[in-house]
Amino acid sequence: MKRVVITGAGTINALGHSVPATLAAMREGRCGIGQLDFRDVERLAIRIGGQVRGFEAEGRFNRQQMSLYDRFTQFTLTAAKEAIEQSGLEFHGELSAKAGVVLGNSGGGMQTLDENYRSVYEDGKNRVHPFVVPKLMNNAAAGHVSMRFNLKGPSFTVSTACASSNHAMAQAFQMVRSGMSPVMITGGSESMLCFGGVKAWEGLRVMSKDACRPFSANRNGMVQGEGAGIFVFEEYEHAKARGAEILCEVIGFAMSSDAADIVMPSKQGAARAISGALQDGRIDASEVGYINAHGTGTAANDKTECAAVADVFGPQADNLMISSTKSMHGHLIGGTGAVELLACIMALRDGVIAPTIGYEEPDPECALDVVPNEAREAKVAVALSNAFAFGGLNAVLALRKI
Amino acid sequence: MSTQDKVIAIIAEQAVLEPSDVTLDSTLADLGIDSLGVVESIFAIEEEFDISIPFNANEPEKSDFDISNVAAIVAGIDKLVLEKA
Numbered sequence: 001m002k003r004v005v006i007t008g009a010g011t012i013n014a015l016g017h018s019v020p021a022t023l024a025a026m027r028e029g030r031c032g033i034g035q036l037d038f039r040d041v042e043r044l045a046i047r048i049g050g051q052v053r054g055f056e057a058e059g060r061f062n063r064q065q066m067s068l069y070d071r072f073t074q075f076t077l078t079a080a081k082e083a084i085e086q087s088g089l090e091f092h093g094e095l096s097a098k099a100g101v102v103l104g105n106s107g108g109g110m111q112t113l114d115e116n117y118r119s120v121y122e123d124g125k126n127r128v129h130p131f132v133v134p135k136l137m138n139n140a141a142a143g144h145v146s147m148r149f150n151l152k153g154p155s156f157t158v159s160t161a162c163a164s165s166n167h168a169m170a171q172a173f174q175m176v177r178s179g180m181s182p183v184m185i186t187g188g189s190e191s192m193l194c195f196g197g198v199k200a201w202e203g204l205r206v207m208s209k210d211a212c213r214p215f216s217a218n219r220n221g222m223v224q225g226e227g228a229g230i231f232v233f234e235e236y237e238h239a240k241a242r243g244a245e246i247l248c249e250v251i252g253f254a255m256s257s258d259a260a261d262i263v264m265p266s267k268q269g270a271a272r273a274i275s276g277a278l279q280d281g282r283i284d285a286s287e288v289g290y291i292n293a294h295g296t297g298t299a300a301n302d303k304t305e306c307a308a309v310a311d312v313f314g315p316q317a318d319n320l321m322i323s324s325t326k327s328m329h330g331h332l333i334g335g336t337g338a339v340e341l342l343a344c345i346m347a348l349r350d351g352v353i354a355p356t357i358g359y360e361e362p363d364p365e366c367a368l369d370v371v372p373n374e375a376r377e378a379k380v381a382v383a384l385s386n387a388f389a390f391g392g393l394n395a396v397l398a399l400r401k402i
Numbered sequence: 403m404s405t406q407d408k409v410i411a412i413i414a415e416q417a418v419l420e421p422s423d424v425t426l427d428s429t430l431a432d433l434g435i436d437s438l439g440v441v442e443s444i445f446a447i448e449e450e451f452d453i454s455i456p457f458n459a460n461e462p463e464k465s466d467f468d469i470s471n472v473a474a475i476v477a478g479i480d481k482l483v484l485e486k487a
Binding site: 063064067127129130131 | 415418438439441442444445448449454
């Protein structure tokens with residue numbers, strides 16, 4: 001089996017339009033969540049979110065590209081450019097033929113859907129733009145990344161709701177580890193902060209009207225975000241041979257299914273994914289210094305996740321830090337695991353643990369070190385990133401400092 | 403603006419050219435408009451003239467709407483606008 005390292009990272013999200021800006025915000029414990037700003041927002045009960053601000057697609061993309069790129073594709077291409085530029089890779093010849101892109105996404109081109117449903121249902125128009133389908137399909141972003149960067153190997157989109165990015169990155173990891181491809185571009189994106197997108201979530205009654213406060217006793221729900229996180233997963237010898245800067249190593253993953261309930265999380269399902277990742281990466285529980293939690297800020301997720309961690313780690317659970325950066329950038333649904341992987345990279349590479357902000361009251365059912373409100377310096381050898389999705393579909397990744 | 407001027411403006415925008423570069427005997431292919439561009443141009447024409455153009459991208463040559471050059475497109479539009487009125 002090959003070793004797999006990360007040689008490039010890119011992002012755009014409510015905290016920043018690049019990795020350095022996002023990590024600086026996480027270090028400062030800054031909150032990117034604010035009042036939502038889009039058409040018909042006054043008809044929503046939930047009016048906050050982690051919206052990307054100051055992002056002008058005009059100027060970045062030409063007219064023809066604009067007519068084909070939904071906002072989630074625009075985010076994806078922006079983050080992919082940062083990641084691939086950092087890696088220094090160019091895709092020609094055999095590398096191009098083998099390299100591909102596996103991305104996570106849940107809603108597809110939700111902005112495009114929303115605009116066009118509004119046009120045909122509300123405005124009564126009988127004609128839509130010819131590119132509605134290629135714009136809204138879930139795999140549009142993966143397709144455009146493959147075209148933009150000349151990736152001719154295996155490319156597809158994984159859709160497992162809130163675990164989409166982790167499932168996608170686990171898949172890319174397997175492809176590089178098995179020797180199938182020396183380089184895979186992976187991560188995920190989401191953009192469903194539009195009237196229809198938020199209205200649908202509102203119906204579930206799990207959204208907070210004021211803040212995302214994971215693990216805090218007074219937490220009252222999740223807050224949605226948007227954006228993208230993209231990484232270059234590269235075979236270790238390939239990266240070393242060309243003198244690439246290595247951000248960290250990807251050492252293991254596991255996926256599990258609760259097979260229980262479509263929305264309620266299961267401690268056993270989560271615990272099996274966490275322990276599976278340790279096993280896959282041959283990691284001793286004592287080596288894990290940091291877990292980036294799924295930490296949605298809902299009553300159900302946070303206590304279930306803490307119980308699963310306590311089960312897997314036993315007494316070691318008191319020695320590790322677990323934080324939810326969703327408190328800052330919101331829940332990016334299909335793109336969330338990708339943006340959250342950045343917090344793991346920061347922990348391993350920079351020795352800085354991103355905090356769980358908005359933390360106000362301890363919850364005896366979440367009695368772990370959740371790094372409340374302020375970032376912390378710590379040396380971490382191994383970090384995990386959890387994602388537990390609706391559908392009971394879980395994926396956990398393990399990273400090691402290099 | 404005449405039908406001709408409107409059509410030339412739409413096609414020039416699609417081809418990223420100046421309207422003066424588009425002549426009546428230009429074909430869409432001459433202007434570098436690919437199949438997606440053809441479909442997008444037809445959409446723009448339908449919007450501009452509020453007409454419905456019988457065009458199937460699978461077999462453009464069998465459509466009742468002739469897109470062999472700019473003059474044919476202008477004539478086709480005038481006919482559809484007249485039928486509608």
